[in-house]
Amino acid sequence: MIHLTKIIAAILVLLAIALGGYAWVLSRQPVPPPPVASTPAAGNPSKTQAPTFAVVVTAKPVLAGHPITIDALRVEQLPINPSGAFKDTAPLVGRVPVFDLGEGTPLLEGQLASGLAMRVEEGERAVAVKADEIMGVGNKVQPGDFVDVFVILKSDGKDVDRSQARLLLPRKRVLAFGNASVDGLPSKSVDGNGNPAAQQQQRNDAPRTAVLAVPVADINRLSLGESAGRLLLALRNPLDTTLPDPTLLAALPAALQPPPSKRGEQPRPPLEGLDSAQGGLTTIDLVTGGTAAGRRLAAENRANPVPTTRSSGNGVRSGFEVEMIRGDKSETLRY
Template sequence: MINLTKILAAILVLLAIALGGYAWMLSRQAPPPAAAATGPTVASAKAQQALVYPVVVAAKPLPAGLAIPADALRVERLTINPAGAFQDVAVAAGRVPVLDLAEGTPVMENQLVSGLALRIGEGERAIAVKADEVMGVGNKLQPGDYVDVFITLKSDGKDVDRSQARLLLSRKRVLAYGNASVDGMASKSADKASQQAQRAEPARTAVLAVPVDEVNRLTIGDASGRLLLALRNPTDLSEPDPELFAQLPTALQPPARAGEPRRAPLEGLDRAQAGLTAVDLVTGGRGPAVQPVAAVRATGGAPRTAATGGPARTGLQVEVIRGERSETVNY
């Protein structure tokens, strides 16, 4: 009986030890569920921190058409990262917006001026002229090349000797020729077949960078004669000496005011505003073409005065050239 009691006591002791061990094991396994419960919270907080992006925004209203000063921009950390946004103020500073931007608006690439306009230097203008295979050096011109612009002015069939060809503009940069442009827009096409088709298509226009005060020469020359582009080596910096030739008179003249000092020659936009006449371009500023009376008589002409109908005392015959037409007036 005593042995049975001892056996039962031993069994109870072992059972108590087993239960204690089981309880200890449960106490050791309890923290992991708590850690598992807090794990997603920490991961979520880290994910939220990782989804915050530095974005350049307007620190004050930015008007369209004016360069953005650096102090008008700041970097904010946003939960969104717009396509084309800037992360560095220095990259966006100096760019020109195409539309008004309110304060706090993210500054993006598609809101700023881009393309060929950024390739034009200060004081220059991009001018397009008609082009063909002959005018464009056999279609060998490429954007970035430098050319001389020659002009051919043809008189009427009776006065072939009055036709002239001369240098109109020197060392002008080609911004675009046909579909190719210095801003690389043609190279953005991923389709190689379309790129080859663009290169094979004959060019119809050439875009040149021209100082604003020389734009009148190019436009009048394009309207009055035939232009020819001569390709030159970009390292050749030679240009004609402007001191050798008189400056052409302008179509408009500033009013002369008594007592005021003589004005300096017009330059830049002022000279562009003053304009140029076709007659001055053709004659070099000497006015209508003049023939002496001997030359007139040699051709069978008889200059007369308007008042008497007799021989003109001046003995001059004036040819007024208007574009491709010429008109002779006797004096």
């Protein structure tokens, strides 16, 4: 037993000596250098660049006032992402820039036409007329409504029977009423100092104007009706699309007529659209309907006004008074 113990002790001593020698060998080896961060290969520069963003830019020069076509756009990866930029070309097709853009220019929302002008259809114009509580259906008219425009033409107080009221323009779309408009943008009107309180006060004021979408050929009719009489808006249901028959009444002649056709030429067609607006309209034709009989009656009324008599304070007649009307001027003659 004692002999076995001595053998085990000797084995343990030899093992300890071996481990000590191994530890001394390890301590004599050099310390390995710390690991160095790997650097990307020179041929792969994309990993060192800043992040990029998809931005729509012009592929060719774009002119102001012309719709943008799909071939004038492309998407590029830029290191910047401007405010108001676009990532896709689809929303930009058909939009109209407000100034010329060179090739490679990022498209921004502020560079494109917006606001009320974009709600005007082709062949229409936005026209503002004076508005008040009576004219605007008790200020119940809202942008997007459809209204019939009536005109009231008042004659002289002595000739009340010559006054008239009639439908001037049927089913016209309201683009704006007061400070509210179909584009949903707040009013930009401010005082001289840009005081926000003035903006709030203006929004609380009664509407003073109504903006209507009017075919360009009917703007003369609307402007003359407003200057010669009083306009009245009649609110209608948007589902009511009935319109008067334009063939029942004679077309009003233009104030300016094109030269007559030469011999052998085809007769010129009636003026329409911008040509009709360029030809203009006279007040007498608006009032009389443009017929020869109406013009003759108006001329007779101006040439032969109805005389009236007035009495003095003591009950004795002071003579006759005749009112001569020439255009928009009125003159009273006594004899």
